[in-house]
Structures are given as C-alpha cells and as structure tokens.
C-alpha cells in the first residue's frame with residue numbers, strides 16, 4: 001500500500017523550472033500563468049502564448065517531477081534572469097528579491113539566505129531546470145498543481161493601490177481576545193507553511209512552527225526509498241525530537257493544527273507535538289496540504305493522541321486556497337470570530353441606485369464572504385434588469401460559492417442565483433438559491449420606486 005502510494009505520489013508532488021534570460025518591469029496588477037504538461041503553449045492573464053518561442057519546449061515529467069521552462073514565465077512576472085557559465089549559477093531577480101541557484105546543488109539562496117531544495121537544478125537541452133515552488137514563492141507568487149488536468153497555475157494577487165494620507169495610522173494595539181487561537185504547523189517543503197500563514201491571517205491567530213531538532217533532507221523525505229528516514233519513522237511509529245516552540249500552545253484555547261499528509265496521516269513531528277504539550281480541554285482544528293489525499297483519514301490518530309481534546313472536522317488546502325474557503329471551514333466548525341481582527345471587517349455593503357444609497361447586512365455564509373472579498377478589491381457596478389415580476393437580476397461577472405437552500409424572499413433580500421447572478425428582490429418568491437444579504441429597513445414600495453421599471457445600474461461597495 002505504502003509503495004503504491006509512493007509511486008503515485010512521486011508523480012504529483014514536485015515541480016521544477018527551465019531557465020533562460022529575460023527582463024521587464026515587475027507587474028503591479030494581479031497575474032495568472034497557466035501551463036499544461038506536454039503543451040508548448042501557456043496562458044498569461046488569459047492570453048495564450050508560446051512558452052519558449054521557436055523551440056517548442058513543453059513542461060515535462062522527469063523522474064516523477066514536473067519540469068517547466070521558465071523564460072516566458074520570468075519575463076511575464078517582470079523578473080530578470082542571468083546565467084554565469086563559470087560557476088553554473090543562475091541569478092533570478094524580481095522586485096527586491098534575488099534567488100541564486102547552481103546546477104547540481106541542493107542549496108539555493110533567497111536574498112543571501114541559504115535554503116535546501118528538494119531537487120537540485122539540472123540542465124536539459126540547454127535549459128536549466130529549476131524548482132518552481134521555491135522560485136515562485138520566493139518571489140511571493142502562489143503555485144498550484146491540478147493532477148486531473150496536469151496543469152500548473154502560478155498566481156499573484158494585485159498589489160493594493162497606495163492612497164496618500166496625511167494622518168498617521170495608529171499602531172495596532174495587542175488585544176487579549178486575539179491571543180486565544182494559535183496556528184501550530186509542521187512543513188517540510190513549504191506548502192503547509194504557506195497555508196498556515198493564510199489560516200493565521202483568516203483566524204487572526206498567532207503562528208508557531210513545529211521544528212524537528214534534526215531537519216528533514218530531501219533524501220529523508222524520499223518515500224520511494226524503503227529505508228529513508230520518513231519510511232523508517234513511519235514503520236517505527238517514531239516521535240522525533242522537536243525544538244521548543246516560539247509560542248506556548250498551552251496558553252491558547254484553540255489550536256489550528258497544520259501538517260502535510262504523510263502516508264495518509266499526520267507526520268511524526270506532529271505526533272511528538274501532540275504528545276509533548278498538554279492539550280486537554282482545548283479545541284484542535286486540523287488542516288493539511290497533500291498531493292491528493294484528503295484529511296479525514298488522519299483525524300483518528302489525532303483523536304487517539306489527544307483523547308481529552310475536541311478535534312473538529314479537518315480542512316485540506318492548497319496554495320490557491322482563498323480566505324473565504326478558510327473562513328467557511330472556521331465558521332462551519334464553530335470557530336468564533338468574535339473579538340478578532342476579522343470581526344472588525346465591514347459586515348455590510350451599500351447599494352447605490354441613482355441618487356439613493358441603501359445599506360444591507362451580509363449573510364453568514366461562504367458566498368457572502370466571497371462577495372465581501374470581491375468588494376474589498378473595489379466597488380462593483382452591475383447592470384440589472386427585470387426577470388420575473390419579483391426582482392432585478394444582473395451578472396456579477398464572476399462566480400461565487402453557492403449555498404443554495406429553499407428561500408421565500410421578502411422585499412430587500414439579496415440573492416445569489418446559479419452562482420453568478422446578483423438579484424435584488426422586491427416581492428415574494430420561493431426558490432432554491434443562496435442568501436447573500438438583506439437591505440435594511442426598506443419597503444416594497446420604496447424599492448420598486450428606486451429600481452423603476454426596465455434596466456437599472458447598481459453599484460455595490462463595502463459599507
């Protein structure tokens with residue numbers, strides 16, 4: 001079983017890049033670069049172009065790793081790449097960050113700090129193959145791999161616009177209520193670390209890492225080798241020693257526990273953590289990253305090791321997990337946002353229709369969260385028109401998660417229809433759709449008058 005898992009996993013886990021030279025300006029806006037195994041084309045922000053013009057270079061699988069040519073990627077990112085033949089070293093720069101990698105060397109440098117790669121750069125067809133996750137994440141891009149479509153997606157969120165302000169922003173004061181939850185995570189190759197940072201932000205929780213006294217090398221992690229450290233520890237049900245933690249988990253009520261799935265379970269250093277610290281009476285909320293395995297199979301062991309703790313349902317995330325998805329998991333498992341930084345987020349929206357501005361509260365579901373995230377990027381203007389005799393409907397221009405249920409509408413209800421249509425109800429109708437919110441203190445007559453008959457423009461903003 002372990003062997004079968006190993007060979008399957010070796011196909012899905014690790015990525016690399018081919019390197020060449022390119023230069024342009026770092027992009028200010030968001031970016032998405034999508035590549036497919038065996039396909040010489042990629043899309044950059046939806047526009048198709050050749051990955052390595054004139055050479056037909058394609059992302060390939062080699063020794064279970066996906067190797068991706070990087071010339072166009074680095075240029076699209078706005079970075080530069082130089083190659084020093086004498087030392088066989090590539091230097092990649094993007095914004096203020098610099099990465100140095102040397103052919104055949106497992107040590108790479110990000111801003112002069114040494115990091116251990118899980119695959120050493122190699123040269124294929126005059127192209128230097130580099131590990132994509134290290135490079136992209138070093139430049140603060142996200143990387144995700146979709147096994148079903150054999151697709152690599154590299155993304156960067158748009159940089160927020162700076163608004164000049166004459167008033168100095170007061171420093172945030174520490175709040176006692178913010179310290180009740182701690183994200184504790186173990187990460188051998190960085191995936192879980194990236195997710196843990198997002199979870200800590202979404203939950204307004206502190207962050208602490210489980211650091212094994214003896215770090216895992218890439219050889220240690222090679223589950224294809226029968227006597228690798230990972231396999232030996234699994235067979236021995238080992239508890240490898242861990243460093244004292246930066247934060248004291250025993251001072252927290254809720255532990256959000258992040259780990260990579262190893263052989264379907266939480267890795268041995270996590271087991272050491274669960275046994276070494278007194279977690280009785282606490283709530284443990286597990287989350288993971290993995291090649292493809294879900295988290296549910298790893299929960300029984302955590303419950304066995306912490307019989308006096310409440311272990312909630314788990315959450316499997318990836319580099320592209322959104323804040324709304326994390327918050328949906330948190331709220332579904334009764335994680336209280338009360339008193340946390342996120343609770344200070346605007347809880348409502350405004351709808352401007354002509355000269356009239358209505359205020360609406362948002363529903364408590366992942367759809368409304370996603371709408372809030374969308375509006376956090378700026379106001380959204382929707383062209384709406386009559387549909388039945390009950391409502392105005394317009395396209396959001398994007399899809400939000402659906403939480404459909406049978407609803408009998410009232411005047412002022414804001415509804416998500418089929419995931420991508422925004423609906424303002426001024427009359428009563430019963431249907432299966434998703435509640436997004438409700439305009440406060442409005443009558444059917446007022447709404448009908450402001451919305452008028454025919455097409456109308458509505459601008460949504462965070463309140």
Ligand SMILES: Cc1cc2nc3c(=O)[nH]c(=O)nc-3n(C[C@H](O)[C@H](O)[C@H](O)COP(=O)(O)O)c2cc1C
Pocket residue numbers: 005009013186187188189190191192193221222223230231259260261262263264265289290291292293294
């Ligand atoms: C020893 C070992 C065993 C693994 N076992 C599994 C597994 O059973 N199922 C799976 O989907 N991924 C498995 N993986 C892949 C990791 O879960 C995945 O790459 C994870 O995102 C790594 O997280 P990290 O970068 O935080 O260490 C395994 C990886 C290693 C090193």
